[in-house]
Amino acid sequence: MTATLQARAEALGQTLPPLLAEAEILAATVMLGEHGRRRAGLGDEFWQYRAAHAGDPARAIDWRRSARADAHFVREREWQAAQSVTLWVDPSKSMAFAGAKDRAPKADRARLLALALAVLLLRGGERVGLAGLALPRAGRTQIVRLAARLSGDETGGDYGVPETAGMVGHGRAVFLSDFLGPLEGVEQALARAADRGVRGALLQILDPAEEEFPFDGRVIFESMGGGLRHETQQAGQLRARYLARLAERRDRLTQLARAVGWQFSTHHTGGPAQPALLWLYRALEGGR
Known part of the structure; x- marks a missing residue:
């Protein structure tokens, strides 16, 4: 038990500082006012x-x-309740996907954006938490606590379902995911959030390969968790149908968000993180 705990502590010590440092740097690139979003x-x-x-x-x-x-x-x-922001970062195995060796997995970008957003919000006097993992709190100590929670490996099944535990009534929330699994869970989570008066943003994080579908010939498609598998000899012929289905899913997510007063956007891991961070911050403000 002691050896296992020590190994986990050492692993956390190796991953935590880089994540924190990168999030701090990213947050510093977004120029914001000195005051929080007080209401x-x-x-x-x-x-x-x-x-x-x-x-x-x-x-x-x-x-x-x-x-x-x-x-x-x-x-x-x-309005203290409106200053509580709850983040949900999809921990499912699908977020471990990277379409190229020189690109980080979607999970890495999601964690970076979540922690950088937390840095900005906490500096502005907000209280920030992780759904189901850490209740919203203020202060520098909370940044370290959130970084520790975000430094774990992907868990669960192929696709994630947004968690709403810990949300504060009339507060704000952000869901970061690829949203490639069944949308019923997203719809239910948004309904629960709306019942509590919680408003926020959905950020879909995709790898460029998932957006462009650059496949041709014989290809075996397999989910990151191994639960789904499809083999085809003519992958190129699937491109048009795939892109149409992706567009339909994006439209559906936009509709679900709009129905409860939330906002939706898509971010690609092949691009810089700063625009997505700025969009998230402004989305919590109610702007676009």
Whole structure:
């Protein structure tokens, strides 16, 4: 037991610093404001004063502040729930795919983006967690905790199902996956999130080979977990049908996201990570 624990600790020590360092570097390339995404709401901490509007109840007016001016002011509090962001990074075996030796697996890019996004959010005063693995918390220590959770190997079956455990009501969430498995699980997860008032973003991460289908002649297609296998003598003839099915899936994901107020985008591991990170951050803001 001790030897096994030591081996795991040493392995983690070898993988954790590079992941953290790369995420910090990636986060540094995205220029953002100094303040977090604060919102008015039902939190406990004071945020700002604003001029009273027609319809504001009398109990909302700060009479002490209003006495120092010729207008009435409302004391707004920060919406703490909206500052909790839950990330789900697909841990399934399909994320281990890389279409070329010089490209990292999809899982590596997903983990990097998730951790870099966490760095940005935590620096902005947000609380960030991993669905089913780590509850949303703030502070530098949480970055190290998230990096440790994200440094494991792919587990489970061929394809992943989004996890919603640990989501905070009226908070935000991000699902990072290739979304190549059955979409029923995605639909159910989005429905559960919507029931809690959670909004967020879906980021589909694909290898360029999965987007371009550069196969011809005799090819054996096998899922990363070995659960699916298909052999063909004329792979090129499958390209048009494959691309059509991929487009249909992307349209379906877009529709599912839009139906619950989420956003959807696709990112390829052959390109730089910065645009995807910036899109994720803005998607949580509600922009595009």
